[in-house]
Amino acid sequence: MLILGLLLATAISLGPYRLGPGDLLAFLMAKATGGASPLSAAAEAVILQIRLPRVLSATAVGAALAASGAAYQSLFRNPLVSPDILGVSAGAAFGAVIGIFLSLPVLAIEAASFAGGLTAVIIVYAIATAIRGRDAVLVLVLAGVVIGALFGAGVGLLKYLADPYNQLPAITFWLLGSLAAANLRDLTNLLPAVAIGLMLLALLRWRIDVMTLGEEEAAALGVNTRALRVAVIAGATLMTSAAVAASGIIGWVGLVVPHLARLVVGPAFARLLPVSVLFGAAYLLGVDTVARTIGNVELPLGVLTAALGTPVFLWLLAFSRRPAWS
Amino acid sequence: MVVSTPRLAVEDLSYGYPGHLVGHDISFRVGAGEVLCVLGRNGEGKSTLFKTILGLLAPRAGVVRVDGELTAGWSARRRALTFGYVPQSGGGAFPFTVAELVLMGRTAHRGPFSAPSGADRRVADEAIETLGIEHLAQREWLRISGGERQLALVARALAQETRILVLDEPTASLDFGNQVRVLDAVRSLAETHGLTVLLSTHHPEQAFACADRVAVLAGRELLRIGPPAEVITSETLRTCYAVEVAVLPVADDRYRVCVPRSYLS
Numbered sequence: 246m247l248i249l250g251l252l253l254a255t256a257i258s259l260g261p262y263r264l265g266p267g268d269l270l271a272f273l274m275a276k277a278t279g280g281a282s283p284l285s286a287a288a289e290a291v292i293l294q295i296r297l298p299r300v301l302s303a304t305a306v307g308a309a310l311a312a313s314g315a316a317y318q319s320l321f322r323n324p325l326v327s328p329d330i331l332g333v334s335a336g337a338a339f340g341a342v343i344g345i346f347l348s349l350p351v352l353a354i355e356a357a358s359f360a361g362g363l364t365a366v367i368i369v370y371a372i373a374t375a376i377r378g379r380d381a382v383l384v385l386v387l388a389g390v391v392i393g394a395l396f397g398a399g400v401g402l403l404k405y406l407a408d409p410y411n412q413l414p415a416i417t418f419w420l421l422g423s424l425a426a427a428n429l430r431d432l433t434n435l436l437p438a439v440a441i442g443l444m445l446l447a448l449l450r451w452r453i454d455v456m457t458l459g460e461e462e463a464a465a466l467g468v469n470t471r472a473l474r475v476a477v478i479a480g481a482t483l484m485t486s487a488a489v490a491a492s493g494i495i496g497w498v499g500l501v502v503p504h505l506a507r508l509v510v511g512p513a514f515a516r517l518l519p520v521s522v523l524f525g526a527a528y529l530l531g532v533d534t535v536a537r538t539i540g541n542v543e544l545p546l547g548v549l550t551a552a553l554g555t556p557v558f559l560w561l562l563a564f565s566r567r568p569a570w571s
Numbered sequence: 572m573v574v575s576t577p578r579l580a581v582e583d584l585s586y587g588y589p590g591h592l593v594g595h596d597i598s599f600r601v602g603a604g605e606v607l608c609v610l611g612r613n614g615e616g617k618s619t620l621f622k623t624i625l626g627l628l629a630p631r632a633g634v635v636r637v638d639g640e641l642t643a644g645w646s647a648r649r650r651a652l653t654f655g656y657v658p659q660s661g662g663g664a665f666p667f668t669v670a671e672l673v674l675m676g677r678t679a680h681r682g683p684f685s686a687p688s689g690a691d692r693r694v695a696d697e698a699i700e701t702l703g704i705e706h707l708a709q710r711e712w713l714r715i716s717g718g719e720r721q722l723a724l725v726a727r728a729l730a731q732e733t734r735i736l737v738l739d740e741p742t743a744s745l746d747f748g749n750q751v752r753v754l755d756a757v758r759s760l761a762e763t764h765g766l767t768v769l770l771s772t773h774h775p776e777q778a779f780a781c782a783d784r785v786a787v788l789a790g791r792e793l794l795r796i797g798p799p800a801e802v803i804t805s806e807t808l809r810t811c812y813a814v815e816v817a818v819l820p821v822a823d824d825r826y827r828v829c830v831p832r833s834y835l836s
Contacts, residue, residue, distance in 0.1 A: 467651025467679025
């Protein structure tokens, strides 16, 4: 928590318009006491209009992706699934791109994103349940990849049809994953969705543990598995979709972060959820800060997380001390 | 004569999956504190029968009663407060500790949002003590042996504090020592806790060690049911497993061993 706070402060001060720690403290003091701010109007605008929405968005998106990844992993009983592998991100992206294509308002884009993500995860899960008698995890992952590709094709079609001067650059930039356009209004859509999703998962944390045992065993222990599955998928998909609507596709966070969190605190969701949230928030905040300060041109966030996530994932695949994954 | 209501009554039960009937018209009753051992060759549907009794599968026909009450339509929670279940290979693939896993046995005793209470933890700890696996409590699930896992799953079922315990081949793939330990544990639970126990096994001899009665499934029907000494005979075993077996008394007939005749010639 302390580290996250320090990261937040650092992230707010870094950028083309330099702000010292003293400036931030003075700003906070002034806000807390209601006194006059010693900072220039320009500095205040940078903090309130640009930096604060951006770092808060990064924190919320990181937390949301990591938390939903942790939930999917427990629910589908596999530490290798994540919002991107299950096709949720692609489905949510497809929904959001439709929204952008039709020039819908932000809230409608978010709703379309949620619908797309939910559709994807339901199709993937239906395929995985329908195809029996094979390695269930393999079917699940392959179904996710295939459905993700299908939604990806849908996104491609929309890009092809989009107005090349206005919509196409917006769609492309957004698909690469970026928080550059984060503003307070987006934040007011993102934060409630993430809060609702997190709350739901936190409330169900003990039941989610039981779900890792599998459908029959969980039912025999007294869990209403169907209702629980619906609740967890809805919560996790709501968060993922809100994150995708706010920032585009930012891969690997939902896979790698909960996995690392599990290595640190074990699989019990009561500990896994908060630690995933903290790790995810800190991770994406750090990566986003690097993305926007590393050079003169801002790097797309999704590109950076993929570049970092791929080797970590391969390392986990090769050297994880737990082979009994399936 | 007053006939008391049996703890568990299975009446004309047919079970299986859509388009595939595994067993039909099976009826039996098990009393409080009684241990019933179910025998049957591979694929005869012992697991399917148990899952149907537990309500994990819907019966194709027939009913299950507990203390006279129909179980059809019961919630998962109510079932879990009635039946403790030890699946063939349970426990999942996540590295929970044994203590955490046993605590999951308390799930049905609290609401969907509530954390385990101190009382829940005490019951789970007691179950772990009863099975004598305190030394495993903080060990990781994926790092203990098959026998240790089976004992932990029995502890979890015990922590459910149910009237009936259902164990699906609890001794399969265990070494000899662990087989004895699991069966002894089951036997003593039935005696000390008054639990009604249903267990399936591939070793007919085990019925002499732990069961009050034996049920033999063959040809999708209940072939025989009764005390081990009456049911486990050369004839039954021939019908059930299609091998010639001698059933020989040992230690003044306090126990019987089953020896394939081919070994004796």
